[in-house]
Amino acid sequence: MTTVAARPVGLKTRPTRRGTRRVAVAVGALLLLGLAVLASFALGSKPLAPTQVWHALVAPDGGEATTIVRELRMPRTILALIVGASLAVAGVLLQALTRNPLAEPRIMGISAGASFGVVVAIASFGVSSLAGYVWFGIAGALLAGLLVFGIANRTRDGASPVTLALVGAALDASFGAVVVGLLSIDARTFEEYRFWVVGGVAGRDTSVAAQVVPFALVGLLLAAVAARGLDALALGDDVARGLGHRVGLVRLSGGAAAVLLIGAGVAAAGPIAFVGLAVPHLARGLVGADHRWTLGVSALLGPVLLLTADVIGRLIAPPGEIPAGIVTALVGAPLLVFLVRRARVVTA
Numbered sequence: 551m552t553t554v555a556a557r558p559v560g561l562k563t564r565p566t567r568r569g570t571r572r573v574a575v576a577v578g579a580l581l582l583l584g585l586a587v588l589a590s591f592a593l594g595s596k597p598l599a600p601t602q603v604w605h606a607l608v609a610p611d612g613g614e615a616t617t618i619v620r621e622l623r624m625p626r627t628i629l630a631l632i633v634g635a636s637l638a639v640a641g642v643l644l645q646a647l648t649r650n651p652l653a654e655p656r657i658m659g660i661s662a663g664a665s666f667g668v669v670v671a672i673a674s675f676g677v678s679s680l681a682g683y684v685w686f687g688i689a690g691a692l693l694a695g696l697l698v699f700g701i702a703n704r705t706r707d708g709a710s711p712v713t714l715a716l717v718g719a720a721l722d723a724s725f726g727a728v729v730v731g732l733l734s735i736d737a738r739t740f741e742e743y744r745f746w747v748v749g750g751v752a753g754r755d756t757s758v759a760a761q762v763v764p765f766a767l768v769g770l771l772l773a774a775v776a777a778r779g780l781d782a783l784a785l786g787d788d789v790a791r792g793l794g795h796r797v798g799l800v801r802l803s804g805g806a807a808a809v810l811l812i813g814a815g816v817a818a819a820g821p822i823a824f825v826g827l828a829v830p831h832l833a834r835g836l837v838g839a840d841h842r843w844t845l846g847v848s849a850l851l852g853p854v855l856l857l858t859a860d861v862i863g864r865l866i867a868p869p870g871e872i873p874a875g876i877v878t879a880l881v882g883a884p885l886l887v888f889l890v891r892r893a894r895v896v897t898a
Contacts, residue, residue, distance in 0.1 A: 637852055659721030660694045663725055666729055668743065769810035772810070779800030825882070
């Protein structure tokens with residue numbers, strides 16, 4: 551008589567439970583994003599009921615509610631969706647590429663490159679509109695990204711995590727010094743620049759979102775392509791090569807995605823803090839280290855954080871408001887401390 555050994559239950563149920571948890575987290579993040587979008591449309595110096603928001607969106611009548619929703623709150627909501635997703639996904643990519651849990655848009659000098667582009671636009675070309683800043687900001691970010699990877703590839707270790715971080719830090723300091731120098735000798739440039747550098751989505755119209763969305767979409771697509779390779783890179787370059795991944799190509803696609811996403815986000819909304827640092831840690835704590843899930847959940851939670859910060863900024867001191875970049879710093883710092891303390895408890 552032949553007996554069949556029972557299959558260990560854990561081997562079958564553990565992946566299923568993990569997959570169910572990840573799906574539940576993704577659905578929860580999507581619901582939070584829907585609530586954040588509704589709050590962005592409804593809350594401000596003039597609160598609106600959900601029914602008024604719905605009517606203004608599907609059957610605009612030219613009334614006050616329609617004007618508030620479609621002309622004032624819709625552009626900043628759309629931009630917050632793009633910028634929040636871009637910065638959060640870029641943070642995941644940079645933390646994977648540099649193997650540095652503290653990596654965020656500034657670590658590779660890309661954010662400073664965007665700032666450099668904006669200052670040059672104001673000081674040298676007399677640009678005085680947000681729509682004009684965008685192109686220069688994206689160009690500055692692309693320049694910084696090319697310099698980082700170009701210089702790193704010419705070193706003995708190539709584009710290794712440590713080399714990328716060191717070259718990026720050096721370029722961040724260099725671009726920052728040039729920006730400060732230009733601002734110190736030109737008062738008009740400083741006045742224009744200080745509105746942008748605080749960071750926020752207020753005062754941006756739909757043309758700004760239309761300018762950056764192609765860069766953000768290409769960046770998100772490249773990030774999705776690089777996701778599997780990033781999982782392998784976390785195990786080390788030699789292991790990644792042994793698994794059949796082309797390490798240089800993975801780094802190039804991930805780095806290009808990060809540059810495009812940071813360029814789009816920073817150029818449109820300024821250097822908003824903590825979205826690219828705190829959100830990846832939160833997503834990783836919820837769904838684990840699989841980059842396909844971490845990238846997807848970050849793309850949902852990034853806009854949630856930025857939209858929430860924008861709404862809080864409107865409600866603190868109406869009819870005025872505090873820029874979202876300031877609120878994200880105030881909210882993101884304690885959130886990151888909480889995540890770090892929780893991680894220590896879990897690993898202890």
